[in-house]
Amino acid sequence: MKTCAVVGAGLRGQFAYPPYVKEYGGLKFVAVADLIPGRIESFKKEYNISDDMCFETAEELLQQPKLADAIIIATMDQDHYQEAISAIKLGYDILLEKPISPSLKECLEIERLAKEYNTKIIVCHVLRYTPFYKKLKELLDNKILGQIINVEAMENVGHWHQAHSFVRGNWRNEATSSPMILQKCCHDLDIYTWLINSEAEYLSSFGDLAYFNESNAPKDSPKCCLDNCPNRNNCRYDVYKTYLTDDIGWPTNAIGTDMSIEGRTKSLRETSYGNCVFHSDNTVVDHQTINIKYKNGVTMVFTMTAFTEDCNRTLRIMGTKGEIKADMNKNYIEFIDFLEGRKEVFEIEKQSKGHGGGDFGIMHDFIGLLNDEMKNTNPITGSVHSHILAFAADESRNTNKTINIDEFVKKNI
The missing domain is CATH 3.40.50.720 (NAD(P)-binding Rossmann-like Domain)
Structure with a gap:
């Protein structure tokens, strides 16, 4: 073994x-x-x-x-x-x-x-290993849509997830972690490039930190939520509502190892998880949109936003023969055939494991790869390309310029 x-x-x-x-x-x-x-x-x-x-x-x-x-x-x-x-x-x-x-x-x-x-x-681009995206890949490879023309995709981060991980948490500040579009969305840039089956040619991007900053802080709000904030009752991000309840599952279990009320209160005092979301040292964006033209002619609009209740991924794929609408959390793929006008629904079995079954799926393949029982279905070259797109998106966002991906790579070698 x-x-x-x-x-x-x-x-x-x-x-x-x-x-x-x-x-x-x-x-x-x-x-x-x-x-x-x-x-x-x-x-x-x-x-x-x-x-x-x-x-x-x-x-x-x-x-x-x-x-x-x-x-x-x-x-x-x-x-x-x-x-x-x-x-x-x-x-x-x-x-x-x-x-x-x-x-x-x-x-x-x-x-x-x-x-x-x-x-x-x-x-660990675990989405490739989920039954949901494997089924999408199968449908697209079988040309159910004919020629893919364009894709609309969304990463619905969820306002509560943004506050926990990207305002208070480990990935809140680019200087100590990564740009948001890289840390959170290299998953998406990888999976859609895989589905589209082409490398990107051009990219443009827009986005910024619009809401979770001091300009939107309520009057008299303290830096630490525990310090008698007068706005507690009207704040969705109050730490008492988020971390000091009877629920000690995620995200509460991420703030420390002692899950007693005293232990959690101590962690909130000593870490950034106790910060007011408007007085944290976060620098990553809370929304960003990317436009991509792939070398095979497909265009895609991808949006990452914090301002949703659900934390999920949704997409539409438009082709010459039909259209696909899909929702990862609902394990739902709907195909509409243009010629016959029929709708066909593919319901994927709900997965109890993390990332829609992707966490266990990638371990299955990794162990198989170690034992020479299977080929690497996601060589590092593919993963690096998704990272290239994320870095290019951040450069485009910061410069308001369209990026030629091949030239961008040559410039950074």
Whole structure:
């Protein structure tokens, strides 16, 4: 049986991917590293890791001789590059959390080294591994729409998810994480490029941080929500409503390890999760639209917005023979045939696992790849292209210019 180490035993590195092994087997975890002792202790007990294979930092683990066949890298965005480079040179095969890196040059360097060392590497674009998008891919490859003409797609982040992850949370500030369009939406840019089956040629983008900033702060609102804010009753983002309820599932369980009221209150005092959403140090956009022209002639409009109640992905795909309307959360794909005027509905079985079944789907394929039982259905080159589009979108947004993708890549090599 192949063995695996984990660096970053947080929500993704401990609760998204490893549970597949508890349920289906096929891989043995032998080492773990995390900055938070409580996470190490939890992972150690769950997967029977010996004390001498528990490390306080990813750097410490990666300074050892190779400890396993593979490694899951699920640390913060800015740490991925050095960890991935070290893991490649040590001979690990890698499951790498997205984004690959918040630097385009670093993404391209990881791609180059992975090819040079013949590393098996899968970037966690988990949507490719969901029954929902697999069915869409099957329909499009079977030419049910004829020639695809254009696509409208939306990433409905959800106002509450935006507030938790991108205003108060780890991905709130570009200087310490990544641009929003990279961190959140490289998923989308990957999946739609895969469905359209072409690389992008031109791109333009617009967006900014319109609402979650100090200009919209209610009068007399304190920096910390716990400090007797006079606007509590009228604020959807009040921390008492969000984190100090009887519900200790996500997102509450992301603010700390002690889920008692006292423990959660302490975490809110000591971390950015207690910030007023209008007085945080967030810099990432809360809405952005991208227009893409692909090399095969397909055009796409993609919108990411915080200002929705639902947290889901919706899309329309228009072709010469018909139209598809789809909603990932509802597991619903509707095809309208132009010639016959008929409608056909494909209902995808609801998935109980994360990201519509994608978290377990990618682990299934990763283990199969390690055992040479299947080919890599998402080589790193495809993942890097989605990152290129995200970086180009941010440049376009900041310069108000249309970007030629091939020229953009040449400029950044």
